[in-house]
Amino acid sequence: MAKTTSAFAVGLLFGLGLLVSGMADPAKVLAFLDVTGRWDPSLAFVMAGAVAVSAAGYRLALRRGRPVLALRLDVPARRDLDGRLIAGAAVFGIGWGLAGLCPGPALTLLTVAPTQAVTFVVAMVAGMLMFRLLPSAAPERAVQGAEA
Amino acid sequence: MDGFTPVSALVGGAMIGTSAALFLLLNGRIAGISGILGGLLAPPSPETGWRAAFVAGLVLAPLAYAGLGRSLPPVTVGASFPLLILAGLLVGFGARLGGGCTSGHGVCGIGRGSPRSLAATGTFMAVAVLTVLVARHLVGA
Numbered sequence: 240m241a242k243t244t245s246a247f248a249v250g251l252l253f254g255l256g257l258l259v260s261g262m263a264d265p266a267k268v269l270a271f272l273d274v275t276g277r278w279d280p281s282l283a284f285v286m287a288g289a290v291a292v293s294a295a296g297y298r299l300a301l302r303r304g305r306p307v308l309a310l311r312l313d314v315p316a317r318r319d320l321d322g323r324l325i326a327g328a329a330v331f332g333i334g335w336g337l338a339g340l341c342p343g344p345a346l347t348l349l350t351v352a353p354t355q356a357v358t359f360v361v362a363m364v365a366g367m368l369m370f371r372l373l374p375s376a377a378p379e380r381a382v383q384g385a386e387a
Numbered sequence: 388m389d390g391f392t393p394v395s396a397l398v399g400g401a402m403i404g405t406s407a408a409l410f411l412l413l414n415g416r417i418a419g420i421s422g423i424l425g426g427l428l429a430p431p432s433p434e435t436g437w438r439a440a441f442v443a444g445l446v447l448a449p450l451a452y453a454g455l456g457r458s459l460p461p462v463t464v465g466a467s468f469p470l471l472i473l474a475g476l477l478v479g480f481g482a483r484l485g486g487g488c489t490s491g492h493g494v495c496g497i498g499r500g501s502p503r504s505l506a507a508t509g510t511f512m513a514v515a516v517l518t519v520l521v522a523r524h525l526v527g528a
Binding site for chain 2: 242243244245246247248249250251252253254255256257258259260261262263264265266267269270272273274275276279280281282283284285286287288289290291292293294295296297299300303305306307308309310311312313314315317318319320323324325326327328329330331332333334335336337338339340341342343345346347348349350351352355356358359360361362363364365366367368369370371
């Protein structure tokens, strides 16, 4: 129960951060990606702020060892690069660049721009289900929980 | 440089980072949205509850924002419906194939200094920039 409550609070804070930062606005995301147009570098500041705090949190979590509500830290151990990682990131990048939406902002926009966000989220879930249908997805499924 | 908002970007980014840090310190998990959502598509397990709660928090954030007495920042979804469907399919499939998205690889993975996340983030940023270049400046979509 405590785990569920903290996950809710953390999700809420994440969504608030998306709204405050401008990351939840697809037009702003596309303006950041549009480096040859009227470039808006704001999202680099979002990333800088987010990575700095998350890096500090990771170091603190490593030093503490055991998380407050769980038995152990569950972070991905793999460090090697493979074709699937790069291919997946490339496919993701095309989708992100087409609409300016990635999973977090899409979920946060469900109540703000319902028709568009629902359309995107239904398609995104369909894409995730299509991945599960891949025969080659099976070996990775076992370690899915440990993926980033 | 239109609409450059470094302060709110930094503050909001720090909130996102705090959320990722808290999730690691409390639940011991990576705040990777595509992984959390993707896990909900599997048969119910002891993990289903916290995954659903995290997603519920994300979805309800705009209501909390408005509840704090602030008007929501402007949001413009410019993509047409066919484009939203295509983009959604690619984002969902690609995030699962690549084992993460902007949050899991971009925020958490780079924060951990993971070579896989650095490579994934570099790839999807570069491809997204190219996609916008082609869509906006070459095709004019």
